[in-house]
Amino acid sequence: MNAHEVASRPAPSPAEEKEFKDGLLEAIPYVRAFARTLCGSKAPADDLAQETLTKAWAARNSFQPGTNLKAWLFMIARNQFYSEKRRSWRSVAWDEDLAEARLVAPATQSFNVDLTDLRRALTKITPEQREALVLVGAGGLSYEEAAKVCGCAIGTVKSRVARARQALERMLNGADPDALPGRHEVPQSEDLIEEAQRITETGGGDPER
Amino acid sequence: MMKNGDEDAPHQGNAPRPRAGDSGLRARQKVIGMGLKRLYDNVVEEPVPDDFADLLSRLDDTSGGGEVR
Numbered sequence: 001m002n003a004h005e006v007a008s009r010p011a012p013s014p015a016e017e018k019e020f021k022d023g024l025l026e027a028i029p030y031v032r033a034f035a036r037t038l039c040g041s042k043a044p045a046d047d048l049a050q051e052t053l054t055k056a057w058a059a060r061n062s063f064q065p066g067t068n069l070k071a072w073l074f075m076i077a078r079n080q081f082y083s084e085k086r087r088s089w090r091s092v093a094w095d096e097d098l099a100e101a102r103l104v105a106p107a108t109q110s111f112n113v114d115l116t117d118l119r120r121a122l123t124k125i126t127p128e129q130r131e132a133l134v135l136v137g138a139g140g141l142s143y144e145e146a147a148k149v150c151g152c153a154i155g156t157v158k159s160r161v162a163r164a165r166q167a168l169e170r171m172l173n174g175a176d177p178d179a180l181p182g183r184h185e186v187p188q189s190e191d192l193i194e195e196a197q198r199i200t201e202t203g204g205g206d207p208e209r
Numbered sequence: 210m211m212k213n214g215d216e217d218a219p220h221q222g223n224a225p226r227p228r229a230g231d232s233g234l235r236a237r238q239k240v241i242g243m244g245l246k247r248l249y250d251n252v253v254e255e256p257v258p259d260d261f262a263d264l265l266s267r268l269d270d271t272s273g274g275g276e277v278r
Contacts, residue, residue, distance in 0.1 A: 021265065021268065024265060025265060028257050028261050029252075029253040029254070029255070029257060030253060032252060032253070032255070032257070033249050033250075033252035033253045036252050037249075046258060046260070049261075050260065050261065050264050053261070053264060053265065053268075054264065054268070057268045112240065113240050113241055113243075113244040115244055115247060115248060118241065118244045118245065118248065119248060122245075122248075133245065134245070134249060137242055137245050137246065138245050138246045138248070138249035138250070139249065165238050165241070165242075168238075168241050169234065169237050169238050169241060172237070172241060173237055
């Protein structure tokens with residue numbers, strides 16, 4: 001996506017434009033979901049998703065047909081998110097009102113995960129790990145595609161995903177009980193929201209820590 | 210809450226393979242992976258707000274060819 005590539009590609013035909021737009025339409029739910037991971041809550045995430053679509057349309061000549069449109073859109077969303085400094089590093093990684101404590105495990109499993117616990121655990125890992133894990137583990141991107149989205153090496157993505165998985169497993173398996181404060185108490189969503197707001201207001205943490 | 214009932218005995222019940230802690234770990238990571246996918250899919254499956262359709266229909270008016278910044 002450098003200037004030369006853009007200049008060298010002929011303008012897309014109307015049919016290609018339509019195809020691109022259809023692709024955008026199909027990708028909207030995924031862009032929203034990834035934006036939710038970045039922003040933490042619905043309204044800012046949808047703003048980011050809309051900006052992403054607008055940017056993608058404006059830059060449609062630089063999209064390489066045949067490559068993963070979803071991954072390309074995630075990259076735009078991510079760049080946009082970080083360039084706008086909309087940092088909400090430790091805010092909730094999905095709205096509390098979503099995914100109400102539903103169990104996810106076949107009956108044969110001896111280990112169950114409460115989604116509220118999982119959502120909370122996701123806020124405790126680093127943003128880099130969370131993003132890598134979501135792209136690969138939920139978004140269905142290959143390590144290579146995720147590396148492109150995050151602007152890092154494939155090996156870096158692999159190690160972030162592995163570390164994220166280990167950390168979540170430790171927290172959710174009770175090996176690190178302090179990691180999930182309030183787990184055994186009433187839901188702490190208000191506290192989390194307050195904390196998130198406080199962090200947002202004070203400018204948040206350092207992303208590169 | 211709704212976790213494995215006895216945290217001291219994660220391998221109880223019908224854990225897939227008896228090959229020590231490793232298979233239990235893998236099974237737990239698999240369940241966590243499913244939970245992650247569920248959280249993500251919950252958002253994917255949300256109805257898309259009307260603003261998005263409005264936005265896409267407005268995109269026709271803009272001229273293309275810009276570059277991602």
